[in-house]
Amino acid sequence: MDLLIFDIDGTLIHSHEDEVTCFVKAYTQVMGKSDINTDLQSYEHVTDTGIAKECIFKQFMREATEDELLAIEENFLTLFDQSLSINPPKVIKGIHDLLASLSNQENLCLAIATGSYYRSALLKLNHAALGLAHLPLSSCDDHIARIEIMKHANNRAKDHYAIDNFRSITYVGDGPWDIQACAKLDWNFIGIASNYSALQLKTWGAKSVINDYQQPLGSFLELILNK
Template sequence: MNVIFDIDGTLVHSSNFDGACFTAAVRDVHGDVSIRSNWDSYTHVTDQGLIEQIAIENRLVDARVDDVKTRYVARVDAHLAHAPEDCIAVSGAQAMLQTLQPHHRLALATGGWRDVQKIKLAKAGIAADLPMFSSDGIAPRVAIMAACYAAIGDPETDTLYVGDGEWDMRACSELGWHFIGIGIRLKGKCEKWVEDFTCPSFFRYLEMIDNH
């Protein structure tokens, strides 16, 4: 089976600081532009999607994506140098990946930019040599996930995505993938849900999907 994971909120807890770092990075480059407080109100809740829409809504001639990305990476790196406790692995994540890797085709498909996500994974101690597909140059989450499948997916088997956001559920519905929700934001909102990867039900769901 193809098993694809989101990163933020799925493998790594980091949401208590990265939004502020992203906002600050945008304003480092573009000044006091208007940025919505609710990320879910943007069309594409990905780093690329956010900066593109912020540029349009603020009538910026150039989104200066590379400059914003550079500042974002620097701010995340600086923050975690002083507060490493703000980026930790979701409970059971490392052991779960080690258990699954010999038996399934695994990959990462994230709405974040690659360089930022690599920092978070390293700081959280997630050591898995997996293909990563990010939002560098790609705004829609569905397109990132589809690119991941095109590169690593085995069409002879089912595909499962594990994520923590309602946007992940919507993308999976559009792609016809199985979905397991993780974390507090999806509690009570999806059929298959776990608090973290220490929950035995995660592996039961996996077996159920694999054998359906």
Template sequence: MKYIIFDIDGTLTDTTEVDDRCFTRALEDVFGFKGFETNYGHYVNTTDSGIIDQLFQEQHQRTYTDAERESFISHFCNLLKAAYAQEKHCMKEIPKAAQIFNTLCGQEGISIGLATGGWRESALFKLRCAGINLEGCVATSFAQDAKARRDIIGNTIRQMNEQHNIEVPKNDIVYVGDGRWDYEATKQLGIRFIGINNKKLAEISHIVKLDDYDEIHQHLWNQAVPA
């Protein structure tokens, strides 16, 4: 058995721009934050939960409560829905992502999971809008499950091992992502990484980067584990 685990924004769905815009607006509307860093790759944990936790620690010397989290998610999702209603094109698949995802889900000897730094509710909404069907997906993890991306990915791996009643070797696990933080998380976990070619990964030259999802099959199992 081999595991392939996907990120969502920028990996399966072309939603990074609208997600960042609505996330920033929700931080201002719900928590009253002003003048904060909106290049979210600069945060210690580039996840929705990690970013909000860091802002709360910096500005209020505490983390957020469950009630504050739920209020934020509700408003954030409403902003995403309003953006989609106004411009359907803002939430589409990365070209060929749905087809590749469905093909891999039906392939014998392969198990598919999701691990994203976004909230469950917002992630599932964006996937639906982009036409990504999760029927064949074995396990999912979201920002509610952990603040660090490595822990979110690790949670999906644990679920998949429990589902299959095995412990798959790290060399047989691939994470597909689009950010430097994704690559760093795979290094910490000792699993394989495949990147979606974009400017966020431009400075990392020694990894596999996909220009087209049709290329993924040739790269799945013929690469070294991140050093």
């Protein structure tokens, strides 16, 4: 059996224009400061929890408390849910048909790994009507570091599908942090040129890059099997 793990933002759906705004507002409501760096590449851990912790450490020169992190998360979820209700996320072209086709592949298992909060991930999937809540999903609730989230997704998938080990693992993502993690894990990587160009993703080390999921199923399966 082969395992295919999807990221969410920029991979299953286009990154939502209001997510950063909601996060900054939630952080400001709790911490009283709004000067947050919105350049994701500047953070050690590009995950919701990682960003919140790093912002607090840099601004207050101390570690974040669990109460602060929970308050930021709760405020963010309230704001973001309201935003998604008005402006649902837009899916990457072709993903509905691809997921329907992949579900019929007997030797392929699916999972999700995201740097988002777990409840935020579910909000996005539900508002996008992707119907993937049944899949094993790992998030920054499981670990602050993306590579550990991805490892957790693999382990959760093994438990979910009752498999000791997968023949191959492919991660579909859209950022340099995804490429770096896959290189360290020795996983196959498929880049989605949504937030970054195909050229930029290849410059960062991606060998397989697509713009969306409108190509024939056979072509996509070849990328998974790294043929």
